[in-house]
Amino acid sequence: MRLARVVRASGEAAATRSRKAKVQALAAVLGEVEPAETEVAAAYLSGRLLQRRTGLGWRSLAVLPPPADEPSLELREVHEALERISVLAGPGSQAARAAAVESLLRRATAAEQEWLRAVLTGQVRQGALDAVLQEAVAQAAGIPVTLVRRAAMLSGSTVEVATVALREGADALDRIGLTVGRPVLPMLASSAPAVAAAMTKAAPGRAAGIDTKLDGIRIQVHRRGDDVRIWTRSLDEITARLPEVVEAVGSLAADDLVLDGEALLLGPDGRPRAFQETASRVATAGGDLQVTPYFFDVLHADGHDLLDSPASRRWQVLADLVPERHLAPRLVTDSEEEAAAFLAAALQAGHEGVVVKDPEATYAAGRRGASWVKVKPVHTLDLVVVAVEWGSGRRKGRLSNIHLAARDGDSLVLLGKTFKGMTDEMLAWQTERFTELATSPVDGSSYVVSLRPEQVVEVALDGVQRSPRYPGGVALRFARVVRYRDDKGPEEADTLETVRALLPPS
Known part of the structure; x- marks a missing residue:
């Protein structure tokens, strides 16, 4: 497929505020692309590259060479050129990178040059976020969007799911499940101004779980046997930076685990340190300062996926596995007065606030809804x-x-x-x-x-x-x-x- 086809679709998506029209523009491309180029097309349609870094910034793209008169660039060619550029390093790499990107851009039309500059500098503004791309994948593949969304949640990658859906179909997507050792997108919380409003939103007329909101680094910890690995909320692996978390999870009485929690730096008085201090500590491996993990959810335990289990069931499994010193404080109550007192105690202890949770809710990976509602006084x-x-x-x-x-x-x-x-x-x-x-x-x-x-x-x-x-x-x-x-x-x-x-x- 020509790059020009993706650029045209990106322009169509950017030109409309209609979600339906955006989906149709992207789905049309996905329906035309060759199987071998599906991954590249899906990434480009969402305004991203498959390379994490290319070494190219705004300065190196400020002046563009004369454009080509007619489109000729294929998606595969662009991806391979950027892959070669991304691995350039050492003496002479800057000049080699400049020469390579100029060679690529000389083959691009004016519209393609502008799009390439935008995608290389993170400025593609077409409104094609993951949710839109997922709908486009579903439309192009003729499968339910709910299946695409769930597979994307569990795989952590809409681009990967697009490739599977378009090449192998619904049955292959249905086989994508939670795999210990592969991170899933974390469940997110919406907001409310007060505890009473949060309880009404999350669990109207029922008891709710009131969790202390810890101001640390969100971590997802996977354990398979003796192998423990840790990811952030953005799915960056930080295992080597948190040996104390590896040790804590490695000591638990389980063979396979997926835990959701926070890593927090505490002061000598046991109070949480500022977020910046925790972030600084997590940015480096080891050191004198140790973080403490606190877990508030479990997604898998010894062969049993718990994503679709109610939160109350997951909380019980978590309490049976993790010692209290590594559990985020939680109160389950239907009393607004008790919940307000719990919030006051959390603030007094130096924490951010609370997260009010529905005990009946499943784990909605990657989604922000009414099942988790955060309350912060500021x-x-x-x-x-x-x-x-x-x-x-x-x-x-x-x-x-x-x-x-x-x-x-x-x-x-x-x-x-x-x-x-x-x-x-x-x-x-x-x-x-x-x-x-x-x-x-x-x-x-x-x-x-x-x-x-x-x-x-x-x-x-x-x-x-x-x-x-x-x-x-x-x-x-x-x-x-x-x-x-x-x-x-x-x-x-x-x-x-x-x-x-x-x-x-x-």
Whole structure:
């Protein structure tokens, strides 16, 4: 298949706000592609590459060579060229990479060049997130979308599922199950402003599980015999960095396990340390500081998949396997007063808040719904940094004031900016990070530096207010940085709808 066909479909998806039309545009390509190119086509249709890194950034793609008059590039050729570029290393690799990418781009038409630059810098904005691609796969293969979604959850990869569905059909998808040693997408929580509202949302009229919300690193731990492996919520393996977690899980009385939990750094007084300290510790292997694992769910135990079991059953299995010192504190109650007291105790102990859970719910891997509802006393939002300003005074020479945006369909909508909450260490980090993401000069000639919309930041705020100054009609009140979320991509940032829900009644 020609690259031009994918580029045309990407443009069609970007040009419409209709989800149905997006699905149809992608499904048409998937229905035409040769089996050998299915994986590449699916990845490209979702605006991603199969290579994790290519070594190519905005600077190396700022000036494009003269384009080709007619399309000739095949998907396979593009993938193979990028694969060769991705493994270049050592002396002379920069020049070799520049020559290789120029050779590739000279064979591309103007439209293909722009699309390649966008996909190489993470700026394909067509609204084709995983959920849309999954619907397109289902339509192209003529199989139920529920089957595609479940297989994607269990395999951790929509691209992999697209390949199986289009090459082998529904029966092959149906055989994709939870495999110990292969991570699944984690279940996610929605939000509520108070415990009472969360209980009504998660388990109306019934008792709910009230879990302490630990502010650590989300971990999914798989054990098969003596082999223990650990992944983050973004499915990056970090086994070598957490030997203490490997030891704790290796000591449990089970042969096969899949556990869901948090890794948390504690102080000498037993109170949780700041998230940044935990993240810093997890970023390196070993060291004097040890994290403590706390588990709140079990997905598999000794040959038995538990994804489709009610949460109450999973909690019992977990309690039978894991010692109390490694269990996230939980209260099961139908009393709003008891739940509120549990929240107050969690906050007093230095934790973020609570997650209210439906005891009857199955484990919805990769989904955010009403079965898990988080409650935090301070409003927080995960937003995308789209620009940054040079600092002044003691921040002179540092990239400081960040511009914050929420998702709105295929677009990002600016909500405001802040420099509050930034430590000197954070300023140094973000200056380096945003220099890498810059799409405009960082030589000081411009006060504002535009960025590729890739970095997610968690901000705390006192609320939102109506404002004609910003295109979304709302602005943040007293936003301050809590932490940068390297475990989240921009597609996981909060939506404008979520932000508007924080508006006071008019």
